Amino acid sequence: MWKVEDYNVYEEMLLNDYENDEQIIETISKRFTTYGYKRIKTSAFEHYDLYSKVKSAINQNEMIKVIDSTGEVLVLRPDVTIPVTQQLAQRTGKLSSELRYYYVQEVFRQPFERSEKIASTQAGIEYFCESSPEADAEVIALACHTMKDLGFNDIKIEIGHAAFFNELVQDLPITSQQVGQLKTLIQAKNIVEIGPFLENFQIANEVKQAIEQIPFLYGNPSDVYDRANGNALTKKMQDTLDYIMDVYRILKMYGLEQYIVIDLGLINHMDYYSDVIFQGYVGRFGKPVLMGGRYDQLGNEFGATLPAIGFACEIESLAKASEKSKRPSTTIDVKIVYEDVQVGQAIQIANELRGRDYRVLSFPKRKEQSDYQQSDYVIQLTETDSSLHYNEELISFSSMKELLDLLASVKGAL
Numbered sequence: 001m002w003k004v005e006d007y008n009v010y011e012e013m014l015l016n017d018y019e020n021d022e023q024i025i026e027t028i029s030k031r032f033t034t035y036g037y038k039r040i041k042t043s044a045f046e047h048y049d050l051y052s053k054v055k056s057a058i059n060q061n062e063m064i065k066v067i068d069s070t071g072e073v074l075v076l077r078p079d080v081t082i083p084v085t086q087q088l089a090q091r092t093g094k095l096s097s098e099l100r101y102y103y104v105q106e107v108f109r110q111p112f113e114r115s116e117k118i119a120s121t122q123a124g125i126e127y128f129c130e131s132s133p134e135a136d137a138e139v140i141a142l143a144c145h146t147m148k149d150l151g152f153n154d155i156k157i158e159i160g161h162a163a164f165f166n167e168l169v170q171d172l173p174i175t176s177q178q179v180g181q182l183k184t185l186i187q188a189k190n191i192v193e194i195g196p197f198l199e200n201f202q203i204a205n206e207v208k209q210a211i212e213q214i215p216f217l218y219g220n221p222s223d224v225y226d227r228a229n230g231n232a233l234t235k236k237m238q239d240t241l242d243y244i245m246d247v248y249r250i251l252k253m254y255g256l257e258q259y260i261v262i263d264l265g266l267i268n269h270m271d272y273y274s275d276v277i278f279q280g281y282v283g284r285f286g287k288p289v290l291m292g293g294r295y296d297q298l299g300n301e302f303g304a305t306l307p308a309i310g311f312a313c314e315i316e317s318l319a320k321a322s323e324k325s326k327r328p329s330t331t332i333d334v335k336i337v338y339e340d341v342q343v344g345q346a347i348q349i350a351n352e353l354r355g356r357d358y359r360v361l362s363f364p365k366r367k368e369q370s371d372y373q374q375s376d377y378v379i380q381l382t383e384t385d386s387s388l389h390y391n392e393e394l395i396s397f398s399s400m401k402e403l404l405d406l407l408a409s410v411k412g413a414l
Helices: 004-034 048-052 081-091 133-149 162-169 176-187 191-198 205-216 221-231 235-253 298-302 315-321 340-355 400-413
Strands: 045-047 065-067 073-076 099-108 119-128 155-161 260-263 276-282 290-294 308-314 332-338 360-364 375-381 386-390 393-396
Touching: 004 099, 004 119, 004 133, 004 315, 045 048, 048 073, 048 081, 081 099, 081 119, 081 298, 081 308, 119 133, 119 315, 133 155, 133 235, 133 276, 133 290, 133 308, 155 162, 155 235, 162 176, 162 205, 162 235, 176 191, 176 205, 191 205, 205 221, 221 235, 221 260, 235 260, 235 276, 276 308, 308 315, 332 340, 340 360, 340 375, 340 400, 375 400, 386 400
Parallel strands: 155 260, 332 360, 332 375
Antiparallel strands: 045 073, 065 073, 099 119, 119 308, 155 276, 276 290, 290 308, 375 386, 386 393
16 A cells, blocks of 8 residues: 555656656747747547558558547547648648748557557657758757757767668669668668678669668768768769758758768658658667658648658657756745735735746745745745845845845846
């Protein structure tokens, strides 16, 4: 049987997790809006046909299927990009102006491991625009700035391009299933098995060698570009390399070159990515915290021309990776402790401070608990004195203006 203290610990864990997630969402949303993105929302339930008939959709085995009252098969939202693109395609057949959207909502996928959850909260952006190095670099810069806003310093953004691999394999005498196997080997950088796998097919030696080199085309952008030139067997592959370097040169203008690496073996499992693809890592967290890319052909599935680029990050993964989640955060700015006769003054001060976006707790001295919740400042109200306690100092004040000036001065000093 659980004891009272067990419930208290459990409640604290739930509150800390929720508050940390909300802080991450607030930070991400603020950054997205600084780049001109507007928040949107999609339905939690989508028609199964939306995903089953789109050739570039996610793995159908991951979908959570339900039956509605009419017998129609629905799925719990497994992805946001596809329904957003479909809804836009229904309104317009061709992109007439750039559109910037962002979302924060749950997605649902059948996990392959018991430790994983069906639902996860995703935050992401969809930028509908013509393909250009400037647009692609801006989105990657936004991803990087978002990670920096969350307090991460050890950031790595890996940039690849779907066309480089696709151009190499498009004319090979192998099935789509075998292409998938080859993708898996390259993505895992399994250099031991790639060669023997290719020996099963009649493929020109120069193509085999180029494919076998892909896992090694990783690292400093300039170095990778020099090494990859020998593997660029077609003009399209060379154009792809030049395009990636154009994106990198613009990212250098953002001052982000220290966070960027090129990985031509980066092959995202979301097949609708057609051009630039990227993923972000932080610290020693073992998996990407964000993934994205350009999907210029997805709109074609719905009869529209809607070039776009976007990315998504999982809030739970960011929370686990965040150093901030490992230390307690202060969720209260001001704690007001008053004697019973000062209740009116306490309410007046609390209302004023809350109106100025301070987070305030107020309670009579007889109910004060030293471990109730930490705060940056404590206001003590007695019959004889009103004082502000901060940083082991106690300063008296006699009016609301004095208190506000005092808070402003000490806040600037901290």
